[in-house]
Amino acid sequence: MSGRGGASDERGRLVADPFDYRVTKKGGVIVSRGGRVVLTVGGGNAARLIVALQRADDSQAQHLLARATGDYRRGNERG
Secondary structure, eight states: SSSTTTOOOOOOOHHSSOEEEEOOTTTEEEEEEEEEEEEEEOOOHHHHHHHHHHHHHHHHHHHHHHHTTOOOOOTOOOO
C-alpha cells in the first residue's frame, strides 16, 4: 500500500520490529519499540491517536505509530 491513501513498508521493518503502545490512565499513549519507550504522546494528540488506533487494523496501527514517532519515510527518500 503506498501513496496518499496509505504508507508503504517495502523493507518490512514494521513487521520485523513492530511498535507497541499502551494507553495510560491519564489518556496518554506510550509508544515503544524493541522494549524501549520511544515516545510519549499526551493531550489532544493522544486523544486523536487513540481514536485512530481503535479504528485501525494491525498494519494501519503500525503506520500510525511510525508517523507519530517520526520514524516514517516518504517513498522518495533513500536510506
